[in-house]
Amino acid sequence: MNLTLFDLDNTLLACDSDYEWGQYLVDQGVLERAEYEAQNAAYYEQYQTGTLDIHEFLGFALRPLAAHAPEDLARWHAGFMQARIRPAMTPAARELVRGHLASGDLCAVVTATNSFVTGPIARELGVPHLVATEPERADGRFTGRVAGTPCFREGKIARVRDWLAAQGRALADFPASSFYSDSHNDLPLLELVSRPVAVDPDPMLAAEARRRGWPVISLR
Numbered sequence: 001m002n003l004t005l006f007d008l009d010n011t012l013l014a015c016d017s018d019y020e021w022g023q024y025l026v027d028q029g030v031l032e033r034a035e036y037e038a039q040n041a042a043y044y045e046q047y048q049t050g051t052l053d054i055h056e057f058l059g060f061a062l063r064p065l066a067a068h069a070p071e072d073l074a075r076w077h078a079g080f081m082q083a084r085i086r087p088a089m090t091p092a093a094r095e096l097v098r099g100h101l102a103s104g105d106l107c108a109v110v111t112a113t114n115s116f117v118t119g120p121i122a123r124e125l126g127v128p129h130l131v132a133t134e135p136e137r138a139d140g141r142f143t144g145r146v147a148g149t150p151c152f153r154e155g156k157i158a159r160v161r162d163w164l165a166a167q168g169r170a171l172a173d174f175p176a177s178s179f180y181s182d183s184h185n186d187l188p189l190l191e192l193v194s195r196p197v198a199v200d201p202d203p204m205l206a207a208e209a210r211r212r213g214w215p216v217i218s219l220r
Contacts (some may be wrong), residue, residue: 004180020080183199
């Protein structure tokens, strides 16, 4: 059995689900447009340039989860899946997942975006495991804080190792390991696996993939 890991945003999805979730809530009138939209865009630019402070961003991104009842969040998420996410699931991405599952690989989505947003997306794509940033819960509601290590940059390595350890496994147990990603922020985990694959990569990852001779593919 081989190990196959997929980044989600701008990799298996032709969009960033964290960014789109915020924009969807703005469009629904849940969040104030001018202030939230400007902050959302600024953090997304920081992510793209590699300057994002993940703890500062998560304080912003998780705030709407804490401010609203779980039933309202679930209703909005269902609309979000229909309006923003399903159109961003390309046939090529679905086929890539199906191929690895058919080969008997242990497959997981590994994403910095929180598990409330990404859990239903991973399930719809058919990926059986999700390693994501975990929003803290208390008394049935989100608190707006992070539980444990954010699944971002080097944090992805820590979270993947913890996930494998919980199953009695380690990365070294697999004959081959792959990680598909679009982002230079994922270089730590890309460097760790035996088969790193750049997917519709950002300019910094594209340059690094060319330098190292990594495969570059498009799912668009």
